[in-house]
Amino acid sequence: MRILVCIKRVPAPGARINVTPDGQAVDTAHLGFAMSPHEECAVEEAVQIVERVGGSAVVLTVGPAEAEEQLRYAVSLGVEQAALVQTDGADWDPQRTAAAIVDAVGALEESGRAFDLVLFGNESADSGGYQVGVRVAYALGRPMVNGIKRIEIGQGEVTATRPTDAGAEVYRVPLPAVLGVKEGINLPRYPTLKGRLNSKKVEVGLVESNAVAGGQHMVKLFRPTEQVSETVILGAGADAAAAVVDLLEEIGVA
Amino acid sequence: MLLVVVEHDRGSVPIAGKEALTAGRELAGRLGLPVAALVIGAGAEQAAEAAGAHGVGPGHLATHDLLSDYGPEAWGETIAQAAIVLGASVVVSVGTDTGNEVMAQAAARMDQPFVANCLKVADDWTITRMRWGGSLLEDTTVDAAIRMITFAHHAVEPVESAVAVVTSSFEPGLEPEVSRTLVRDRVVQAAGVTLSTASVVVGGGRGVGSPEGFSVLEELAGLLGGKVGCSRVVTNNGWRPHSDQVGQTGTKIAPEIYIACGISGAIQHWVGAAASKRILAVNTDKEANMVTKADYAVIGDLHEVIPAISNEIRRRRG
Numbered sequence: 001m002r003i004l005v006c007i008k009r010v011p012a013p014g015a016r017i018n019v020t021p022d023g024q025a026v027d028t029a030h031l032g033f034a035m036s037p038h039e040e041c042a043v044e045e046a047v048q049i050v051e052r053v054g055g056s057a058v059v060l061t062v063g064p065a066e067a068e069e070q071l072r073y074a075v076s077l078g079v080e081q082a083a084l085v086q087t088d089g090a091d092w093d094p095q096r097t098a099a100a101i102v103d104a105v106g107a108l109e110e111s112g113r114a115f116d117l118v119l120f121g122n123e124s125a126d127s128g129g130y131q132v133g134v135r136v137a138y139a140l141g142r143p144m145v146n147g148i149k150r151i152e153i154g155q156g157e158v159t160a161t162r163p164t165d166a167g168a169e170v171y172r173v174p175l176p177a178v179l180g181v182k183e184g185i186n187l188p189r190y191p192t193l194k195g196r197l198n199s200k201k202v203e204v205g206l207v208e209s210n211a212v213a214g215g216q217h218m219v220k221l222f223r224p225t226e227q228v229s230e231t232v233i234l235g236a237g238a239d240a241a242a243a244v245v246d247l248l249e250e251i252g253v254a
Numbered sequence: 255m256l257l258v259v260v261e262h263d264r265g266s267v268p269i270a271g272k273e274a275l276t277a278g279r280e281l282a283g284r285l286g287l288p289v290a291a292l293v294i295g296a297g298a299e300q301a302a303e304a305a306g307a308h309g310v311g312p313g314h315l316a317t318h319d320l321l322s323d324y325g326p327e328a329w330g331e332t333i334a335q336a337a338i339v340l341g342a343s344v345v346v347s348v349g350t351d352t353g354n355e356v357m358a359q360a361a362a363r364m365d366q367p368f369v370a371n372c373l374k375v376a377d378d379w380t381i382t383r384m385r386w387g388g389s390l391l392e393d394t395t396v397d398a399a400i401r402m403i404t405f406a407h408h409a410v411e412p413v414e415s416a417v418a419v420v421t422s423s424f425e426p427g428l429e430p431e432v433s434r435t436l437v438r439d440r441v442v443q444a445a446g447v448t449l450s451t452a453s454v455v456v457g458g459g460r461g462v463g464s465p466e467g468f469s470v471l472e473e474l475a476g477l478l479g480g481k482v483g484c485s486r487v488v489t490n491n492g493w494r495p496h497s498d499q500v501g502q503t504g505t506k507i508a509p510e511i512y513i514a515c516g517i518s519g520a521i522q523h524w525v526g527a528a529a530s531k532r533i534l535a536v537n538t539d540k541e542a543n544m545v546t547k548a549d550y551a552v553i554g555d556l557h558e559v560i561p562a563i564s565n566e567i568r569r570r571r572g
């Protein structure tokens with residue numbers, strides 16, 4: 001199997017998300033970066049599938065030069081090849097991002113076989129547009145199901161399970177296919193020593209794209225209004241138990 | 255015309271679907287647009303009744319052999335064709351996983367932008383939407399022949415306002431190929447209290463220290479008829495299954511009280527707990543974000559505090 005995983009570099013904020021004074025971006029002055037959790041699981045899933053059935057995995061991102069950090073992290077987990085469509089740093093809208101990924105898939109497939117599977121996250125952690133994977137799949141003419149928490153590879157098809165409030169839906173989709181996965185599908189591993197060495201050596205392939213802007217334009221970012229409440233300290237240590245149970249009784253849950 | 259795509263499961267319209275009907279009706283009224291409902295698949299008649307009860311009609315019932323059960327490509331194609339044939343300039347649905355999925359499918363087919371998880375639409379079409387699961391907001395504009403948006407779940411209260419239900423049938427032309435993403439099988443879970451519906455959630459974070467450490471949380475949750483939740487550090491350590499995770503990439507909870515033990519209160523955790531009626535933080539650090547943002551707090555080691563609470567409950571019950 002040849003598998004492509006699409007990831008996005010996002011800031012990793014702590015207690016709150018601060019916005020730059022012009023309202024155009026998250027203030028990342030004191031932040032580290034990561035890939036979205038759903039995508040980390042997509043990478044892990046690709047590596048596990050390759051371990052089970054053979055083949056290789058490729059990781060792709062559309063982002064600034066610094067996104068190499070996330071690509072190399074994916075390689076440290078067991079992905080073989082990495083590709084970058086370089087932006088000027090500003091986030092591309094979903095239509096443009098999808099078009100750039102389609103260009104990159106074309107370029108990467110030219111140099112080898114078609115990808116049997118293209119994996120996405122269910123939604124990106126920062127913009128959460130719920131659409132890039134769907135748009136890519138439609139442009140490639142391939143089937144796509146989002147929200148997947150279990151993947152089994154069969155003969156020329158993949159069985160994919162999506163949890164719902166009432167239980168789960170099961171899909172059987174012919175390959176080549178596109179799937180969006182959710183955190184919880186697996187437990188991502190930590191980089192191994194060998195993986196770390198590979199990630200230092202791997203050459204990140206640059207892919208060109210002429211994708212043009214789509215119809216959605218960000219005007220500004222801002223924080224939702226927080227309701228500031230004074231915290232009532234019920235006590236310290238075990239001695240607080242009586243006050244806590246008073247509260248639980250008062251609200252009718254104890 | 256503003257077309258509301260009605261979210262339903264074989265006829266029954268969940269709260270989320272009623273929210274989109276309410277939001278769509280309100281928006282159409284404000285924009286001076288006629289409004290209509292698109293109901294896809296089995297149970298469409300019944301779902302169209304619910305649309306009418308929320309002021310959205312006439313109902314277009316999409317029927318086709320390939321629409322008997324859910325399938326993202328079949329539904330997306332149907333929405334795209336209906337939007338064009340019926341002459342919609344705005345298409346509205348709800349920001350659930352399936353709502354967003356089918357709207358993305360439809361938008362891809364029409365090469366139109368799609369704005370997911372909106373909170374409000376201003377008269378000048380400045381749209382406020384959620385990022386980071388709601389921790390950050392964005393104002394956005396769209397250049398589009400057909401504006402496609404979903405309203406975030408919980409962004410509006412469903413309000414009934416009955417109109418007479420007139421229905422007509424709409425038969426899309428579907429390629430057999432779309433059958434490749436139809437649901438093939440369903441696993442039905444026994445109904446019961448879940449993390450998202452529990453009235454008490456006792457959550458544990460890194461401060462719990464180990465998988466075994468959760469036994470004191472299990473005990474308290476058991477006494478209160480609640481559920482145990484956890485932070486992402488806990489799932490990443492393999493201490494609890496991901497289905498217990500509260501937060502942006504986990505479950506959003508809304509209990510009467512959330513007892514958050516040994517959890518620092520990172521924004522991605524907070525956004526999953528913010529809908530709780532009350533939050534009680536138990537933490538050794540009185541400066542922890544969870545403590546400063548909570549309604550109530552106990553400062554101390556959860557391994558002393560939680561068993562003491564369980565003991566006190568048992569003592570009072572006699």
Ligand SMILES: Cc1cc2nc3c(=O)[nH]c(=O)nc-3n(C[C@H](O)[C@H](O)[C@H](O)COP(=O)(O)OP(=O)(O)OC[C@H]3O[C@@H](n4cnc5c(N)ncnc54)[C@H](O)[C@@H]3O)c2cc1C
Nearest residue numbers: 125459460461485486501502503516517518522523538556
């Ligand atoms: C895109 C993205 C999505 C994310 N999604 C989620 C999500 O869905 N859910 C989620 O939870 N996180 C999520 N995270 C991770 C999040 O940023 C934090 O890393 C995580 O929530 C921290 O978990 P924690 O509070 O258990 O651990 P820590 O931050 O390490 O906090 C541990 C706390 O325990 C307290 N403590 C220690 N010992 C004790 C004791 N004996 N008794 C009482 N208190 C004690 C400490 O004072 C501290 O406050 C996400 C991150 C990213 C980047």
Ligand SMILES: Nc1ncnc2c1ncn2[C@@H]1O[C@H](COP(=O)(O)O)[C@@H](O)[C@H]1O
Nearest residue numbers: 006007062120121123124129130131132
């Ligand atoms: N800039 C990007 N580069 C590569 N993949 C991306 C990018 N943005 C989004 N994706 C992928 O598309 C998925 C859905 O993103 P979104 O539509 O933004 O919610 C993400 O989980 C990623 O797998």
